[in-house]
Structures are given as C-alpha cells and as structure tokens.
Amino acid sequence: MAYYNYNLINKMVTIIFILVLVIVDVTMVFGQGTRVGFYSSTCPRAESIVQSTVRSHFQSDPTVAPGLLRMHFHDCFVQGCDGSILISGTGTERTAPPNSNLRGFEVIDDAKQQIEAVCPGVVSCADILALAARDSVLVTKGLTWSVPTGRRDGRVSSASDTSNLPGFTESVDAQKQKFAAKGLNTQDLVTLVGGHTIGTSACQFFSYRLYNFNSTGGPDPSIDATFLSQLQALCPQNGDGSKRVALDTGSVNNFDTSYFSNLRNGRGILESDQILWTDASTKVFVQRYLGLRGFLGLRFGLEFGKSMVKMSNIEVLTGTNGEIRKVCSAFN
Numbered sequence: 001m002a003y004y005n006y007n008l009i010n011k012m013v014t015i016i017f018i019l020v021l022v023i024v025d026v027t028m029v030f031g032q033g034t035r036v037g038f039y040s041s042t043c044p045r046a047e048s049i050v051q052s053t054v055r056s057h058f059q060s061d062p063t064v065a066p067g068l069l070r071m072h073f074h075d076c077f078v079q080g081c082d083g084s085i086l087i088s089g090t091g092t093e094r095t096a097p098p099n100s101n102l103r104g105f106e107v108i109d110d111a112k113q114q115i116e117a118v119c120p121g122v123v124s125c126a127d128i129l130a131l132a133a134r135d136s137v138l139v140t141k142g143l144t145w146s147v148p149t150g151r152r153d154g155r156v157s158s159a160s161d162t163s164n165l166p167g168f169t170e171s172v173d174a175q176k177q178k179f180a181a182k183g184l185n186t187q188d189l190v191t192l193v194g195g196h197t198i199g200t201s202a203c204q205f206f207s208y209r210l211y212n213f214n215s216t217g218g219p220d221p222s223i224d225a226t227f228l229s230q231l232q233a234l235c236p237q238n239g240d241g242s243k244r245v246a247l248d249t250g251s252v253n254n255f256d257t258s259y260f261s262n263l264r265n266g267r268g269i270l271e272s273d274q275i276l277w278t279d280a281s282t283k284v285f286v287q288r289y290l291g292l293r294g295f296l297g298l299r300f301g302l303e304f305g306k307s308m309v310k311m312s313n314i315e316v317l318t319g320t321n322g323e324i325r326k327v328c329s330a331f332n
Contacts, residue, residue, distance in 0.1 A: 033318025034148035038127075043119035047147075050128055053111040054135040057104075062253050065136035066199025067103035072133035073192065073311070074099055075126070077182060078161050080315025082154030082322060083126035088329040089157075096159035098167075101202065105329070107132060112328045125328035126151040130312045137304070140198050142255030145305030148313065152322030155331055168205055168270045172279040175272065182314050184307070190276055190285040191307040194300060196247040196269075197259035203234070204241030206269050211237050222274050224266035231269075245269060257300050260286045 039046045057064045075085035078093055085093050086108060093099060108128055115123050127149045138144045166175045179189045209220040210232050219228055227249075234245050247269050251258035259273075263286055268274030276282040288298040323332050 034150040034313060034316060036146045036148050038149035039119075039123060043115065043122045045118060046115055046123045046127075046149075047131055049114050049118075050111045050131040051135045051138070053114065054107060054132050055139055057107045057110070058136070058139045063200070064104040064107050065140050065253070066195075068107060068129070068132045068136045069195050070199065071102050071104055072129050073195070074102065074162075074165060075129060076311050076314045077165050077178070079154055079156060080317070081126055081130060081151055081312050082315075082317050083124060083129055083151075083325070083328065084154045084157040086125055086129065086328045087157035087331065091159050092157040093159055093162055094157070096162040098162050098165045104132070108328050112325075116326065121324050121326070123324070124151050124153045124322075125325050126153050126316070128328070133312075134305075134308065136198075137195075137255050140253055140255040143301035143305060145309065148309060150316075150318055152317040152319075153325045153328075154317060154322050166272070168201075168272045170272055172275055172282055176281070182311070184310060186281055187285050187303070188307040188310060190282050190289075191300070191303050192311060193273065193276065194257075194259055194289070194304060196273060197251065197255055197257070198253060199247050200244040200252065201247055201269050202241060203239065203243045203245060206231075206245075206271065207235045207237070207239075207241065209271055210235060220271070220274075222266055222268075222278060227265075227267045247273070255301070257289055260289045260300070264290065 054064070054068065071085055072081070074093075075081055075083060078084065085099065085102070086105065088094055094102070094105075108125065111128050111132065112123075112125060115128070127147075130147050130149070130151065134145060134147050164178055164181070166178050170178075175189055176186055179185070184192070209223060210228065211219060213220040223231070231245070235241075235243060246252035248254075248259040249262055249267055249269075262268060263274060263277040266274070268277065277286055284295065285298070287295045289300045289303075291297040325332055
C-alpha cells in the first residue's frame with residue numbers, strides 16, 4: 001500500500017503554479033524576442049549614447065522630453081512599436097493630423113547617427129525611440145526602468161493607419177476599447193495617460209471646453225471655476241489656437257503625481273484627461289496614485305515603467321522580420 005505526503009504534494013503543486021504564473025508574467029512583460037541587454041555584446045554603448053543624446057537636447061529644449069514620450073506612444077499604437085512614426089514623406093504616419101505636433105525627431109536622428117558610427121547596422125530605430133522615451137522620464141526627474149530591446153524596424157508607414165490612436169474628445173469607454181485592443185488594461189490607461197505630467201497642449205485642443213461646451217452656451221462644468229478664468233485668459237475665444245498651455249499646471253517639467261492632483265481639483269486640460277476623474281472605473285486608479293485614505297496606494301513612477309514595458313512590446317518585429325534602418329527617417 002502506498003503512502004502519500006499530501007501536505008508535501010500540495011506545496012509542490014503550489015510552487016509549480018507560482019512558477020507558471022511567473023513565466024507567464026515575464027513573457028507578457030518582456031515579450032517574445034525582446035530582452036533587457038539585447039545589445040550588451042553587439043553594441044554595448046547604445047543605451048548610454050541614447051541617454052546622453054536625450055539629456056543634451058533636453059538641456060537646450062525641454063519640450064523634447066514630452067515629445068519623445070508621446071512619439072513612442074503614437075508609434076506603438078499604430079502597427080506596433082516598429083519605428084514607423086519616424087518615416088518622413090508624403091502619406092506617412094508622421095504626416096497624419098494626430099501626429100502633426102510631434103517633436104523630437106532630431107533627437108532620434110542624432111542618436112542613430114552616433115550609434116551607426118560605432119555599431120553600423122545593429123541597433124534599430126524602434127529601440128532607440130523606446131530608450132529615448134525612458135530617458136525622457138529620467139531627465140524630468142522620474143524613475144527609470146529597464147527597457148527590453150531587440151525590436152526591428154517596420155517597412156510600412158501610412159497616415160491612414162492612425163485612426164486607432166486615442167483621441168482627446170473620446171469617452172473613457174472608447175479609450176478603454178483602444179487600449180484593450182493592444183493588450184493594455186484600465187490601470188495601464190490611467191498610468192500611461194499620466195505621462196501628461198510633462199508637456200503642453202495647444203489651445204485649439206481644449207478651448208471648446210471653455211466657452212460653448214457641447215453647445216450648452218457655457219463652459220465644461222467639470223472645470224474648477226478659478227481655473228476656468230485662468231484658462232480663458234490664456235486661450236481667449238477666437239484667439240491664437242496654437243498657443244501652448246501646460247498639461248500639468250504648476251509642474252510642467254517634473255514627472256510626478258501633480259497631474260493626478262490637478263484632475264481631482266478640476267484642473268485637467270484635455271477633456272480625455274479630466275474624465276479619468278469623473279468615470280468610476282478610472283477614478284479609482286487616480287485615487288490610488290494620490291494615496292488617498294481608504295485606497296490601496298500605488299507608486300506612479302514604478303507602475304509607469306511597468307506599463308511602458310507592456311506598451312513597448314505591442315506587435316514588435318523581432319528576429320528576421322523587418323529591418324535595421326540605416327537612417328531612421330527612411331526605409332532601407
């Protein structure tokens with residue numbers, strides 16, 4: 001008659017189950033074909049070159065930090081993170097209306113040129129952009145994270161493919177659907193949109209909230225009354241629509257949780273930002289990032305890195321797929 005130590009068996013089953021979860025989680029985070037330190041032997045200076053380039057450009061023009069972060073986001077949501085946003089020319093993603101105000105292309109071109117000088121044909125433009133986005137957070141006093149690399153560059157870039165980019169007038173449900181289609185959940189949505197803690201927006205993208213919101217004849221009621229008058233002074237009716245206003249009032253160049261405090265206080269700039277506070281499914285994550293009493297706290301800086309890693313592995317090209325461009329703005 002055989003005797004079994006059921007306590008031992010249960011413990012072993014539990015351990016195996018946990019290991020399976022860890023393997024699944026690692027696969028989800030690092031993706032297939034990308035890994036941290038991909039260029040450690042083939043181009044060991046790649047990451048340091050990108051970081052020094054971002055820092056140098058940021059010192060002379062702080063707007064490149066939010067620009068690079070937004071550029072990476074827009075790249076990943078269209079055809080995956082393949083550097084297709086970088087291609088110049090008629091009818092490319094870069095020329096589409098949602099991308100018309102992107103900035104920081106010169107930073108990627110500069111980094112690529114320096115890397116090509118020491119490691120020709122090795123490092124992809126898609127990886128340079130992913131690294132530059134991370135370093136943009138670092139130079140604005142945010143936390144860093146390890147970026148899995150090994151992406152290859154795409155061979156297609158079409159303006160007509162940008163319709164799935166989340167828009168500033170879209171409902172939370174519409175945003176959640178677009179994020180879910182890319183494997184990102186509601187927490188990822190709130191976290192990644194929290195990247196608006198740095199950067200600015202043009203008046204033309206939110207002034208409709210200040211005067212005749214939804215044809216009501218008045219302003220968006222979710223805007224704080226004192227803040228409303230400040231915004232109206234910055235963006236007068238029929239004024240200069242290209243004038244830029246900080247997305248995170250009082251903390252435009254600091255990567256912090258001030259953005260979420262502004263949402264709580266009715267000081268969100270974009271409609272798609274402010275509704276993160278008014279919709280219950282997203283509000284809870286804003287509350288957790290603020291560490292409000294009664295809510296399990298989350299560290300924004302830490303979670304942002306995790307969500308960025310998830311996003312940066314959307315539909316990546318690896319192995320022999322795609323190419324390694326010689327110049328980031330043109331296919332080989």
